[in-house]
Amino acid sequence: MRRWLCLLVVLPAWMAAIQSRAGEPLVVVPEKDQVDITTDFAGTEFKAVGAIEGAGDLIIKVVGPQQEVTLSRQIKLGPFWMGGDRVRVAGAPSVLLLYATRPIASLLSRADQEKHGLLLEGATVRIEPQLQAHAAEDWRKAFFRLKEKRGDYREDDRAIKMFGKRLFIATLPLPSDIQVGTFSVETLLVRSGRVVGRDVARFRVRLAGLERWVWNAAHDHAWAFGVLFTLAAMALGVLLNAIPYRRARHARP
Amino acid sequence: MEIFLPIAHMDVNIALIASYGALVGFLSGLVGVGGGFLITPLLIFTGVPPIVAVSSGAAQIAGTASGASYLQWRHGNIDFKMALLLAIGSWAGGACGVLAARLLVREGHFGNVVMFLYVVLLGIIGAGMLIESLRAVVRRAAPAAAAARSATAPGSPPRTERLRWQTDFPVSGVRLPAAAPLALGGAAGILTSLMGVGGGFIMVPTMLYLLRMPTRIVVGTSTFQLLFTTAAVSVMQAGINHSVDPLLAGILILGSVFGTRLGAWLGARLPGEKLRLILALVVVAVAVKMTLALVIAPSEPYEMSIEVH
Incomplete structure (x- = not known):
């Protein structure tokens, strides 16, 4: 309910923004350009409204900041499963989130999907250390499989809602473990198998308030933070156990 | 109620995390093991990145162990002299272990070998303790004569009388050469730093069966000793890996308080052999769990860990 009220408030501003760019085949206006991660952050939704000129289908591609990942695998040694190599x-x-009004494969040819980076397994990744092609391919496949399993790379054809023939609202869920950094939201207008309009917006995800403070302390003054926090943890442990103990002793006749 | 953890970079349920803390605190208060073997997999299962789980777990155990040590101290259960020698030994051993690990890692499957040895060691220790404590419990249940020394574990005393620096440990009521706790602490320290899991499992049976200290003093002394190991790990993880999450560790400590008190209260009322039986069951359970992890084929052999930046 509150969400819709919010929408009602920002809607005029959105409409004005869209109006100012009338004439373009595709205009997308994001709800905000910054997402703050605060103590009560549990994921959020990123909204964007837009207008299209003429009929067509929409594809929205959300790309998050780059990330370093370590992959490891278990190997079988005799009857035992043990930690094997890692890359x-x-x-x-x-x-990499792909939202569309219809399944993307039915909108664009595979070549076009590749050209616009619309394949879930299309991203180029570097495997380190460098391996032979077939070995690297195993790791690459595992990487995409795990990413899709986590829901980090996925395709969804229900996130975009059309209002009449011109207006649309896209509601893009963002998970709570979202990476900090700049996200790009690229919207494509597709008509009879061809991309006829394109608009790119960006938003930034950052830590705010206590979260930011703790993160900075733990990184900028790592050793001081470690010593002080460990001492604080020990003091907390003693304090929490000592208070009830004393009280119990004093209560005794 | 949910809270976002800044270092783990995820949101968690406060009540769930606090209940993990309570569970670990209970074990810590009851049998004097840290519970790192329990807290790390629980946190990883919840989705916390492994390095953050290990580091924040260490910070939590430092907090829990200081609380538990306070209670044990009030009950007169800590042999400070013994703890000091064990701690010195385990620090030296830990440093050697870190160096050894660095050299051995280049050999490839080093981690697997250590893991394997550890499971075997735990299995043997656990099985031995289980048999001994079950016998003691049965013997006590029978009205027969000898429940004579339920406070200490049975077994022939180690032949150390001829060694030098014989030292009295009045709290534990034993007389040993000072080198014995130093060496045993050193061995535990090496294992701890090689395995990355707590020394409690090695230290407690060692004190029980080799140093032949009374069960209650073993629990108290182990808890106290644990404090130094885990505090050092916590500081180093925070300094080197930036991986201690203060909110996560804080919630765990708050939760652990209730568990610790319950554990210490129960421990003070249980006879020595029953405490040893509980510890034996815990050790056997861990050994079984680790064995299963080694034998059962994983549904997904690949694993992904995302670096939190």
Whole structure:
């Protein structure tokens, strides 16, 4: 309910923004350009409204900041499963979310999907250390499989709602473990198998308030933070146990 | 109620995390093991990145162990002299272990070998303790004569009388050469730093069966000793890996308080052999769990860990 009221408030501003760019085939206006992660952050929704000129289908691609990932695998040695080798995967976006009004494969040819980066397994990733092609391919496949399993890379054809023939609202869920950094939201207008309009917006995700303070303390003054926090943890442990103990002793006749 | 953890970079349920803390605190108060073996997998299962789980777990155990040590101290259960020697030994051993690990890691499957040894060691220790404590419990249940020394574990005393620096440990009521706790602490320290899991499992049976200290003093002394190991790990993890999450550790400590008190209260009312039985069951359970992890084929052999930046 509150969400809709919010929408009602920002809607005129949105409409004005869209009006100012009348004549373009595709205009997208994001609800905000910054997402703050505060103590009560449990994921959020990113909204964007837009208008299209003429009929067509929409594809929205959300790409998160790059992320370093370590992949490891278990190998079988005799009857035992043990930790095997590991690699680093660099250069891959933390999230790749594809939203469309219809399944993307039915809108664009595979070549066009590849050209616009609309394949979930299309991102180029670097496997470190460098391996032979077939070995690297195993890791690459595992990487995309795990990313899709986590829901970081996914396709969804229900997130965009059309209002009449011109207006649309896209509601894009963002998970709570979202990477900090700049996200790009690229919207494509597709008509009879061809991309006829394109608009890019960006938003930034950052830590705010206590979260930011703790993060900075833990990184900028790591050793001082470690010593002070460990001492504080020990003091807390003693304090919490000592108070009830004393009270119990005093209560005794 | 949910809270966002700044270092783990995820939101968690406060009540769930506090209940993990309570569970670990209970074990800590009851049998004097840290519970790192329990808290780390629980947190990882919840989705906390492994390095954050290990580091914040260490910070939590430092907090819990200081609280538990306070209670044990009030009950007169800590042999400070013994703890000091064990701690010195385990620090030296820990430093050697870190160096050894660094050299051995280059050999490839080093981690697996240590893991394997550890499971075997835990299995043998656990099985031995289980048999001994079950016998003691049964013997006591029978009205027969000898429940004579339920406070200390049975077994022949170690032949150390001829060694030098014989030292009295009045709290534990034993006389040993000072080198014995130093060496045993050193061995536990090496294992701890090689395995990355707590020394409690090695230290407690060692004090029980080799140093032949009374069960209650073993629990108290182990808890106290644990404080130094885990505090050092916590500081180093925070300094080197930036991986201690203060909110996560704080919630765990708050939760652990109730568990610790319950554990210490129960521990003070249980006879020594029953305490040893509980500890034996815990050790066996951990050994079984680790064995299963080694034997059962994983549904997904690949694992992904995301670096939190």
